[in-house]
Amino acid sequence: MRGGGGSTTATAFLNRRLRQIGITTVGSVKIKLLLCCCIVFTLIFLTGRASLSAEWNEYTPPLDPSGSPRKGYAILMNTWKRNDLLKQSISHYASCPGLDSIHIVWSEPDPPPDSLIRFLNNVLWSKSKDGHKIELKFDINEEDSLNNRFKEIKNLKQDAVFSIDDDVIFPCSSVDFAFNVWRSAPDTMVGFVPRMHWVDKSKGNGDQFIYGGWWSVWWTGTYSMVLSKAAFFHKKYLRLYTEDMPASIREYTAKNRNCEDIAMSFLVANATGAPPIWVKGKIFEIGSTGISSLGGHNEKRTQCVNRFVAEYGQMPLVSTSVKAVDSRSTWSW
Numbered sequence: 619m620r621g622g623g624g625s626t627t628a629t630a631f632l633n634r635r636l637r638q639i640g641i642t643t644v645g646s647v648k649i650k651l652l653l654c655c656c657i658v659f660t661l662i663f664l665t666g667r668a669s670l671s672a673e674w675n676e677y678t679p680p681l682d683p684s685g686s687p688r689k690g691y692a693i694l695m696n697t698w699k700r701n702d703l704l705k706q707s708i709s710h711y712a713s714c715p716g717l718d719s720i721h722i723v724w725s726e727p728d729p730p731p732d733s734l735i736r737f738l739n740n741v742l743w744s745k746s747k748d749g750h751k752i753e754l755k756f757d758i759n760e761e762d763s764l765n766n767r768f769k770e771i772k773n774l775k776q777d778a779v780f781s782i783d784d785d786v787i788f789p790c791s792s793v794d795f796a797f798n799v800w801r802s803a804p805d806t807m808v809g810f811v812p813r814m815h816w817v818d819k820s821k822g823n824g825d826q827f828i829y830g831g832w833w834s835v836w837w838t839g840t841y842s843m844v845l846s847k848a849a850f851f852h853k854k855y856l857r858l859y860t861e862d863m864p865a866s867i868r869e870y871t872a873k874n875r876n877c878e879d880i881a882m883s884f885l886v887a888n889a890t891g892a893p894p895i896w897v898k899g900k901i902f903e904i905g906s907t908g909i910s911s912l913g914g915h916n917e918k919r920t921q922c923v924n925r926f927v928a929e930y931g932q933m934p935l936v937s938t939s940v941k942a943v944d945s946r947s948t949w950s951w
Contacts, residue, residue, distance in 0.1 A: 690718035691778035691797055691850065696767040697722060701734050703784045703905050708738050711782075712745040712752060714790035716797050718776050719753035723769075725762045764878040765868045767846070768859040777804065779853050781846040785905025788848065792899035795944045799897055800850035807886050807894040808942075809849025810901060812841035815923055815935055827927060829880075829919035842935040843883040844894040848901070851886060859885055864929045870922070877922035884926045884934055893938035 693711055697704045704722070711717060720742075724730055735756070742752045759766040767781070778800055780793065788810060800808040814830040835841045859868075863885050871878045883894065927933050 689778075690716045690776055691780050692719045692721060692771075692774060692776040692853075693717060694721050694767065694771075694779050694781045695723065695784055696781075697724070697784040699726060700784055700905060701731075704734070705737060705741075706904060707782070707784050707787060708754075709741050710787050711790070711793070712742050714793050716794055717752055719755065719774075721771055721774075722754075722756050723759070723767045724756045725759040725766050727762075729758065730756050763872045764875060765859075765872055767878065768856055768882060770856040770860050771853065774853050774856075777853055778850055779856065780850050781848070783847040783905075785903060786848055787902040787904055788899050791947070792897070792944075796850055796897040796899065796942075799895055799942045803892075803895060804852050805886075805890050806892055807844050807846075807849050807851045807883065808897060809844030809846070809894065810897055810899045811845040811848050812894075812896040813843040813845060813880075814838065814841045814937065815843070815933075825927070827920070827923050827933065829916055829923050831916055840937050840939045841896055842887075842893060842937040843880065844896055846879040846882050849894075851882070855882065855886055855889075858889065867926060867929055870925055874918070874922070876918055877926075880919065880922050881926060884930065887936055888930060888934035891934075891936065893936040893940070895940065895942055897942045898944075 695704070695707065708720060711720070722730075735754075738754055742754055746752065757766075757769065757771065759769070778797060780797070792810070796808055796810065800806075811832075812835045813832070814835050815827045816830060816834075817824055818826040818828045830838075859882060863881065867881050867884075871881055886894070
């Protein structure tokens with residue numbers, strides 16, 4: 619009897635043990651199956667994300683949401699006896715996709731040489747694509763005046779004017795981005811070279827101002843002008859500068875050979891009541907130093923600011939700290 623009972627007890631124990639092992643085994647299998655499912659779903663998710671990421675990197679959405687063919691811009695380039703720089707600049711900008719025409723402000727006593735015209739036309743011909751040839755025109759001026767760079771261009775087909783000096787170069791991608799920024803605010807100036815003004819508190823009455831150069835912008839993070847050495851604006855301001863802006867301002871800039879860019883900033887700000895837009899871009903200086911490197915430059919510019927304020931009867935410039943940055947070319951936001 620004991621032997622039978624012991625056998626029954628052993629059998630019962632064995633059955634319980636097997637059930638425990640079975641439960642443990644089933645549980646282990648369930649856990650493994652669950653882990654496998656998690657791994658599979660994770661791989662599928664990561665593969666999908668990688669595919670989406672690849673598609674996003676390959677496709678850059680157009681800045682123009684309408685998708686319609688965009689109207690290009692005209693370059694208005696100021697030059698003076700620097701044909702080598704002119705050739706270099708035109709050769710570069712001729713590759714920019716949004717460019718439709720180039721107008722060279724020529725104020726030298728002698729007309730442009732035929733060799734220069736042939737060279738530039740050959741460059742534009744070589745850069746033409748899909749039958750689209752960039753128009754080249756020399757705007758000849760008998761008088762040497764800084765105001766020549768803002769004379770109205772008759773029958774200009776493009777609304778957007780990119781005013782640029784012959785000794786500064788920006789990548790086409792930066793110019794294209796600035797052009798699209800301008801299209802979002804076509805009444806204002808959009809440029810790469812910011813400057814500022816502030817009240818001269820030492821004068822006490824608050825109606826005297828100081829012109830601030832690049833380091834002032836860098837230090838304060840604010841600006842109220844973008845210089846026309848590299849800026850977009852609407853072609854209508856060429857007519858306003860020549861015909862509607864106070865003649866005394868044009869006379870002052872012509873006599874002092876300075877500040878025509880400040881005069882244009884005043885003109886646009888007075889017309890819009892809005893600040894300009896500074897676009898971040900890499901600038902390449904290919905020429906020698908200009909008048910900005912001469913002694914007393916900022917003091918002369920300060921005199922211009924206060925003279926123009928007196929002519930307008932107010933300070934039209936509006937300060938801002940907004941800067942347009944192409945997020946597609948930056949590492950962080």
